[in-house]
Amino acid sequence: MFSIGALSRETGVKIPTIRYYEDMGLLAAVERTQGNQRRYGRAELERLGFIRHARDLGFSIEAIRSLIDLNTHPDRPCAEAGALARDQLGDVREKITRLQRLEVELARIAKGCNGSGPAGECYVLSSLADHGKCGSEH
Amino acid sequence: MFSIGALSRETGVKIPTIRYYEDMGLLAAVERTQGNQRRYGRAELERLGFIRHARDLGFSIEAIRSLIDLNTHPDRPCAEAGALARDQLGDVREKITRLQRLEVELARIAKGCNGSGPAGECYVLSSLADHGKCGSEH
DNA sequence: TATAATTTCTCTAGCGACTAGAGGTTCAAG
DNA sequence: CTTGAACCTCTAGTCGCTAGAGAAATTATA
Numbered sequence: 001m002f003s004i005g006a007l008s009r010e011t012g013v014k015i016p017t018i019r020y021y022e023d024m025g026l027l028a029a030v031e032r033t034q035g036n037q038r039r040y041g042r043a044e045l046e047r048l049g050f051i052r053h054a055r056d057l058g059f060s061i062e063a064i065r066s067l068i069d070l071n072t073h074p075d076r077p078c079a080e081a082g083a084l085a086r087d088q089l090g091d092v093r094e095k096i097t098r099l100q101r102l103e104v105e106l107a108r109i110a111k112g113c114n115g116s117g118p119a120g121e122c123y124v125l126s127s128l129a130d131h132g133k134c135g136s137e138h
Numbered sequence: 139m140f141s142i143g144a145l146s147r148e149t150g151v152k153i154p155t156i157r158y159y160e161d162m163g164l165l166a167a168v169e170r171t172q173g174n175q176r177r178y179g180r181a182e183l184e185r186l187g188f189i190r191h192a193r194d195l196g197f198s199i200e201a202i203r204s205l206i207d208l209n210t211h212p213d214r215p216c217a218e219a220g221a222l223a224r225d226q227l228g229d230v231r232e233k234i235t236r237l238q239r240l241e242v243e244l245a246r247i248a249k250g251c252n253g254s255g256p257a258g259e260c261y262v263l264s265s266l267a268d269h270g271k272c273g274s275e276h
Numbered sequence: 277t278a279t280a281a282t283t284t285c286t287c288t289a290g291c292g293a294c295t296a297g298a299g300g301t302t303c304a305a306g
Numbered sequence: 307c308t309t310g311a312a313c314c315t316c317t318a319g320t321c322g323c324t325a326g327a328g329a330a331a332t333t334a335t336a
Contacts, residue, residue, distance in 0.1 A: 005312060016295060035302045037313055050267050056276050057240055057266075061293070067266060074258025081262040082251035089244040092237050099234045102195055106227040109195075113220035120212025124219040128195075128205060129188050138194050143283065154324060173331040175284055199322070
C-alpha cells in the first residue's frame with residue numbers, strides 16, 4: 001500500500017498531477033484511510049506507469065482514456081489502439097516537418113546578426129518585419 | 139484608416155487576437171472613433187505583421203515584447219535580438235531532437251500492431267505498459 | 277431619413293495539462 | 307503525547323489564444 005507521496009516517488013509523477021489524473025478519470029478513485037488519505041496498490045502503480053509512458057510519447061489525456069479503456073477490455077479488437085498510435089505518429093511527424101522549416105529560417109536569421117551593430121540595422125529585426133526574406137512558408 | 143475587421147482581413151490575424159495583443163502590450167492602444175471603435179494606420183499594420191511573423195517562428199509573447207522594444211529603439215545595440223533568435227533556434231532544435239526520438243519509438247510501436255488480434259495481445263498496449271521495450275529514453 | 281444588417285465594444289469563461297498556494301487535517305516517529 | 311511531515315480540498319494561475327453574451331456603433335439599403 002502506497003501513500004500518494006510514495007506513488008509519486010516511485011513513478012516520478014508529481015502529487016498534484018496524480019490527483020489531476022484521478023479527476024480526469026485516468027486513475028480510479030482508490031480506497032482511503034479513515035482520515036481520508038488515498039492508498040494505492042500495485043495495480044495503480046502500473047496504470048500510472050502506463051499513463052506516464054503514454055504522456056511522454058505525446059498522447060493526449062483523451063487518447064489515453066481510450067487506450068486504458070482498451071487495456072481493461074482485453075477481448076476487444078486492438079485495431080483502435082493501432083489507429084491511435086498511428087495518429088500520434090502522424091502528429092509527431094507533422095510537428096517535426098514544421099519545426100525543421102522553422103529551424104532553417106531561424107538559423108538564417110540568427111546567422112545574419114553579429115551583434116555588433118545598432119538595432120536599426122539588425123538583420124534579425126528586419127527579417128521579422130519582412131516575411132518576404134524567408135525562403136519558405138511557415 | 140482601418141477598422142479592426144479590416145486590419146484582421148489584411149493580416150490574417152483574428153479580431154480577438156488583435157485585441158489580445160493590445161492587452162499584452164504588443165500593439166499600442168490606438169485612437170478611437172467617437173463611438174469608441176479602434177482605428178488603425180499603416181504603422182499598426184506593419185507592427186502586426188512583425189508580431190505575426192515572430193509568432194509563426196515560435197517566439198513567445200514575452201520575447202516579442204523585447205524584440206519590439208529593440209525595434210522601436212534603433213540606436214540600441216542589436217546583440218539582444220541576436221541572442222533571442224539564437225535562444226529560439228536552440229529551443230526549436232531541442233524540440234526536433236525530442237520529437238525525433240518519439241518518432242522512432244512510436245513507429246516501432248505502431249508497426250507492431252496489425253489490428254487483427256484482441257487488445258489483450260496488442261503490441262501497442264503492451265509497449266505502453268512496459269517502458270523497457272523502448273530503445274531509448276524519451 | 278428610417279430601418280435593417282453588420283460590425284464593433286467590453287467582459288467573462290473555456291481550452292489542455294498541469295502547477296502553486298492557502299488553510300486545514302492526519303499520520304508516523306520519537 | 308507532541309511535533310513535524312505529509313496529506314486533504316479548493317481556488318487560481320500558466321500560455322496564447324478563442325468563443326460567446328449582450329449592448330452600442332456603424333454602414334448599407336429602401
